[in-house]
Amino acid sequence: MKTIGMLGGMSWESTVSYYKALNEGVKRSLGGLHSAKICMYSVDFEEIEKLQHQAKWEEAATILSKAAESVEAGGADFLLICTNTMHKIAPEIERAISIPILHIADATASHLQNDNITCVGLLGTQFTMEQGFYKDRLSDHYGIEVLIPESGERKVIHEVIYSELCLGKILEKSREKYLDIITQLHERGAQAIILGCTEIALLVQQQHTFIPLYDTTQIHAQEAIKLAISK
Template structure:
């Protein structure tokens, strides 16, 4: 089994999901007492979130690049960033290491196409929904993502940072997000494009196919480890 290095803590809530999912997937594949061979660097998210808010992506990228280099030095044979938004600095992180970076948008595009879809609704932070780094990467692979209207984007962003990243899950916010999805009738699937969205919603809540980015990214990490 190859060793994967995970950059986590963005947020710690979803990083827990990654750890549980990857260990479960390895056990399902190999059986018995097998588990994921994993190194993890968990950042303090508060300074990173402030850098995001300030638009200081260079500084945020430096933090992750340094952590990725430490993971490679400790034996990681691939790097994963356990967050969608921080893939805005994926090139900066990749430049700091000689091992591959397993990109969450690539795993997501593959899952969308495997579901027979091409026009997903992307639910994520405002950074991921509005900046080109994510949707352009999906588009290059034939996936044209739609996003909610501006007011809904702002509200969803607040739910993610003020609630989900802090472990707060409410039925009121769930109802709000389901209402956002219901407004978008042209989508053929829904991307949980923030790794915390799966804490609020489950595929059973929706009639459309769901691509949970945390889970498909975790699967990509496991495929690498066992490949």
């Protein structure tokens, strides 16, 4: 079995979901007492969050690149950046290491294509929704049209992520806001919705809506399991 490298802690609330999904998936695939071989570096998210909102992406890249080097030195065979937003600096991290990165957008696109989804709504941080590093990868590499919420709705989604979900707060009123935004994206033509922040699935699950949801945390973990147990 290959060793999965994890850059976690962004936030640790969703990193818990990753760790659980990876171990449960390996156990389900291999049986017995099997669990995932993991080498993880968990950062202090306070430091990263400040750099995000100050647009100091180069400084954030330096921190995460050093962390990735530590994960590689610890024996990881490939790397998961356990956050959608910080895939903005995936190219910088990739240059710092010799092991491959399993990109969360590629994993998600593969699932969308398998389900013949050609137009999708994207929820995430404002960085993920508004900048091109994520949605352009889906459209340019996979031909998937990406719709994002309106400006005011993007602010609501972003604020809930940082002021609630990253702090472990799950509020019904926020779920209702998210579900309303999801419905509006569907009415605009989205066949499905990408939960493009690893914390969003803590708030919204498939049981809450008939519109198909693609949980990037679970998808990323599933693809990592396939790679880890492959011959």
